[in-house]
Amino acid sequence: MLSLYRFLLRLYPPAYRDEFGAEMLAVFGDAQAETWKKGVLARGVFCAREVAGLLRGALVEHLQGIAGSDLLTASRSRIRLSIFPLRRFTMRSEFRFPKATAPLMAIILALIVVAIEKAKAIQASLPHTNPHVGPIQPAQFTLFSTLLVVLAITCAAGLLGWAILFALRRSGLHRLSEFNPSERFGPLAGGPHGP
Amino acid sequence: MRSLPVTEPVLLILLSLAEQPRHGYSILKDVQEMSNGQVTLSTGTLYGALRRLLQDGWIERFEENRASRGRQAYRLTPAGRRNLQLEVTRLTHLTRLAGLRLARVDRCAVTLEINPNLVGVNRESEA
Numbered sequence: 001m002l003s004l005y006r007f008l009l010r011l012y013p014p015a016y017r018d019e020f021g022a023e024m025l026a027v028f029g030d031a032q033a034e035t036w037k038k039g040v041l042a043r044g045v046f047c048a049r050e051v052a053g054l055l056r057g058a059l060v061e062h063l064q065g066i067a068g069s070d071l072l073t074a075s076r077s078r079i080r081l082s083i084f085p086l087r088r089f090t091m092r093s094e095f096r097f098p099k100a101t102a103p104l105m106a107i108i109l110a111l112i113v114v115a116i117e118k119a120k121a122i123q124a125s126l127p128h129t130n131p132h133v134g135p136i137q138p139a140q141f142t143l144f145s146t147l148l149v150v151l152a153i154t155c156a157a158g159l160l161g162w163a164i165l166f167a168l169r170r171s172g173l174h175r176l177s178e179f180n181p182s183e184r185f186g187p188l189a190g191g192p193h194g195p
Numbered sequence: 196m197r198s199l200p201v202t203e204p205v206l207l208i209l210l211s212l213a214e215q216p217r218h219g220y221s222i223l224k225d226v227q228e229m230s231n232g233q234v235t236l237s238t239g240t241l242y243g244a245l246r247r248l249l250q251d252g253w254i255e256r257f258e259e260n261r262a263s264r265g266r267q268a269y270r271l272t273p274a275g276r277r278n279l280q281l282e283v284t285r286l287t288h289l290t291r292l293a294g295l296r297l298a299r300v301d302r303c304a305v306t307l308e309i310n311p312n313l314v315g316v317n318r319e320s321e322a
Contacts, residue, residue: 023267024238027241050238052237054239057243
């Protein structure tokens with residue numbers, strides 16, 4: 001059970017794991033030792049509760065990482081702020097990119113592809129000789145298709161932004177702010193601390 | 196900042212820490228005792244709540260040195276104690292209100308049992 005617990009702990013964000021992982025493991029060990037003295041039913045309930053608690057906790061922590069606020073436990077008056085957490089829009093210094101964004105973007109892309117395929121199927125089902133169906137004019141753009149185009153552009157812009165940030169991170173540019181020449185090369189000659 | 200009212204597990208955790216600083220396992224046991232076994236927190240739930248309370252500044256963490264293998268312990272901050280007091284006041288008010296409402300319903304029921312003819316008196320007088 002301890003190894004399962006340790007495995008499930010890996011579902012938590014690394015920062016959370018570093019801060020509470022060892023402590024949670026110790027507390028779980030104490031609780032397990034006490035429960036193991038009881039019957040089989042108590043053990044089963046204990047295991048189910050711990051697994052459910054860990055899964056739920058990991059989900060909440062990841063959601064909080066994405067939303068930037070206590071989304072699940074927010075009171076109704078705070079939901080608007082939780083969904084639009086303005087403070088999270090400020091870029092972190094270490095250029096962290098939420099991992100969950102990649103699956104979300106993949107889902108959005110898949111939906112767009114499905115929508116395009118559906119549109120193609122509809123187009124193919126219509127007879128070409130139908131005089132009422134002519135070439136698509138800009139005026140025939142529906143709100144839905146416009147939204148799809150906007151979404152696609154937004155995703156493309158997001159990907160581009162991420163690529164730029166990724167390239168910057170790989171280049172090590174963000175470390176320049178922490179770079180201290182005197183520490184690396186020693187005191188500069190003629191400088192205020194020089195000989 | 197966490198807004199009032201708090202959830203039941205969080206309230207129990209705060210009440211557990213109101214008495215004295217405790218470490219994780221001690222909180223688990225105390226919550227179970229306080230709720231007569233009705234609320235048993237999992238470690239995931241406990242540490243999720245503790246992390247949010249730490250983040251909101253309601254509790255603080257410190258290292259317990261004596262006879263506790265250097266385990267981390269938690270205690271209420273002054274802000275946490277103040278907020279807990281507010282929550283308890285709110286709940287006290289709610290309980291008193293509930294008692295009054297229930298007593299009023301009971302009084303009406305007793306009156307109707309004594310004199311069943313009073314049923315519909317209000318409706319007639321309104322008409």
